[in-house]
Amino acid sequence: MMRPYTPKDNVQAKSYYTDRFWVAPRVPEEPVPAEGVYAEDLEAVKAKHEVLKAYIQRGQLVIHINPEDNLEVLRILKEQRWYEMLSEMSAVDFLAERGGFEVFYQILNLNTAKRVRVKCFVNENQAVESVNPLYRSADWAEREMWDLMGVKVNNHPYLKRLIMPDDWEGHPLRKTYPLEGDEFAQWYEVDKIFGKEARDIIGPENRDPARVDRYDTERFARLGHEVPRGAPAEDEKETPVQYQEEEGVFMIEKLSADRSKVLDRRK
């Protein structure tokens, strides 16, 4: 599957400005053809379970099902229709729009090279059944889904945070999670290493990495005009960059410029 080609001529000279309220066009949804592999797949699922919606998107079958059926639908697709590989699964945050998450399973049939996407919608505190017994690749994917989105998974063999530390609070990939972290995240390393009482001493994080204050000699040094730490910045006088002390170093020979050799071409 390739992305549609857009001409890239002169793209460097164009303005970076894009409309932030621009809404990307939806990928068109086509009806499932009456016959073919996907029709048979859909029939196999429909025979046992309710299918809320089914369509073809970019040449791949998408099936919307009820979240309670996820394990059984995938079992049918794996054992009867030979979709043996779970290439990806995760959840999409729709908390603001619909109050829940859309969990998707992208599966692949290695014989026909066909892909099917099975989707189900869960509410915020609703759990999905683990598909780990069918697909071993779901093990870490479900742990990651729990870690970053907070979608609970029932009957998972080892549901523990995968990416964030074990004692982390919150699920950072939710759209409501602030990018710079909530209070817990901002003080995490200080609380953990030094304890909460050290917060006043260490102070809050500086979230402006470009901040430079030349009069703050506790934190900043002006290159070539350094003063001792904490001394007033007015005392600065020019201190040229020197690679060795003026008076030389004990037992170390100082390099003199006239004895150095500059190569005029590369060997």
Added chain:
Amino acid sequence: MAQHQVNYTQSGGLPVALTTVDKILNWGRSNSIWALTYGLACCAIEMMASGASRYDFDRFGTIFRASPRQADLMIVAGTLTKKHAEFIRRLYDQMTEPKWVISMGSCANTGGMFNTYATVQGVDRVIPVDLYLPGCAPRPETLQYAVMLLQQKIRRESANKSQKPKRLV
């Protein structure tokens, strides 16, 4: 022995040098700064380049050690995540005094471009830092210069000072 005849009275005098305890101790310290390999991200590539033959840290006496017990210097090269913060503190505590820290690159200095929930905004929130290197990533020459500056700093210190451990808190 007879091949290289040494005339002590003429060339350079007697093989005796007079110095102070401070100078000889600091000479030893500043010329054998063993660094802990602490590559966390892409700055580690530059740190490795500084150690390899073209830039050659060995001529400064800086040899990378894989154990904090044998290291004097911690070069924090890369992004420090919050998950890793407790381990950098533990490894720093395991290094023997005297010890120094170089914070290499923007990420270690201030968090750099990772203005996110998962990155420590400056490694000096966790361990005390002696030298900050700007750059993303700093070139090997910058790291060499930092080691030379650290050598100057060590030579300026009194060697027999009471070994007051550095504490952030």
